Amino acid sequence: DAGVTQSPTHLIKTRGQQVTLRxxxxxxxxxxxWYQQALGQGxxxxxxxxxxxxxxxxNFPDRFSGHQFPNYSSELNVNALxxxxxxxxxxxxxxxLAGLTDTxxxxxxxxxxxx
Amino acid sequence: xxxxxxAQTEISVVEKEDVxxxxxxxxxxxxxxxxxxxxxxxxxxxxxxxxxxxxxQNEISGRYSWNFQKSTSSFNFTITASxxxxxxxxxxxxxxxxxxxxxxxxxxxxxxxxxx
Numbered sequence: 001d002a003g004v005t006q007s008p009t010h011l012i013k014t015r016g017q018q019v020t021l022r023x024x025x026x027x028x029x030x031x032x033x034w035y036q037q038a039l040g041q042g043x044x045x046x047x048x049x050x051x052x053x054x055x056x057x058x059n060f061p062d063r064f065s066g067h068q069f070p071n072y073s074s075e076l077n078v079n080a081l082x083x084x085x086x087x088x089x090x091x092x093x094x095x096x097l098a099g100l101t102d103t104x105x106x107x108x109x110x111x112x113x114x115x
Numbered sequence: 116x117x118x119x120x121x122a123q124t125e126i127s128v129v130e131k132e133d134v135x136x137x138x139x140x141x142x143x144x145x146x147x148x149x150x151x152x153x154x155x156x157x158x159x160x161x162x163x164x165x166x167x168x169x170x171x172q173n174e175i176s177g178r179y180s181w182n183f184q185k186s187t188s189s190f191n192f193t194i195t196a197s198x199x200x201x202x203x204x205x206x207x208x209x210x211x212x213x214x215x216x217x218x219x220x221x222x223x224x225x226x227x228x229x230x231x
Binding site for chain 1: 158
């Protein structure tokens with residue numbers, strides 16, 4: 001039973017560029033959430049996708065956008081990269097629209113470095 | 116405000132010592148869930164436990180135990196007889212209700228170093 005997978009593992013970009021990160025949820029899960037984890041901090045919620053729609057959004061600018069595909073996989077796009085976007089980006093999945101009782105399972109993350 | 120505080124930034128212990136990681140939370144919800152995750156150097160957050168706000172019984176799983184006290188808004192995690200493999204960053208998280216679904220609000224994490 002495959003867990004949450006993310007690609008790529010590492011990525012180096014320069015300021016102003018755009019980046020796309022990818023996530024495949026755990027088998028049987030249809031909700032995907034994205035989190036940003038800056039160095040030395042806890043993960044911060046970016047947004048959540050369910051049924052191919054963005055259902056919830058955290059306090060992140062519009063430069064952060066996403067997409068969910070019919071097979072439940074998801075992409076996170078970041079435009080006009082800033083140095084402060086350097087972080088570990090984590091994808092989490094759970095079955096159904098995430099309720100209080102649902103445990104989110106995380107992937108290994110994508111380490112983004114912006115130079 | 117929905118908030119999780121892990122006051123211990125870093126803890127170092129010698130193998131076989133017991134260690135307790137503290138977690139204090141704030142929430143306006145009457146029903147909520149609390150979680151602990153482990154993050155080894157690989158980066159993946161590994162789920163350890165989930166507790167709901169109505170169940171204050173302590174839980175034990177092998178060398179791990181959790182003490183949930185609603186009166187003090189705390190959900191502390193104890194590792195008994197620590198091992199080098201326990202070295203990781205540990206996060207406490209609170210499930211927060213949104214208009215649709217929920218999100219996790221994490222503490223800043225506690226770095227645990229277990230020395231042999």
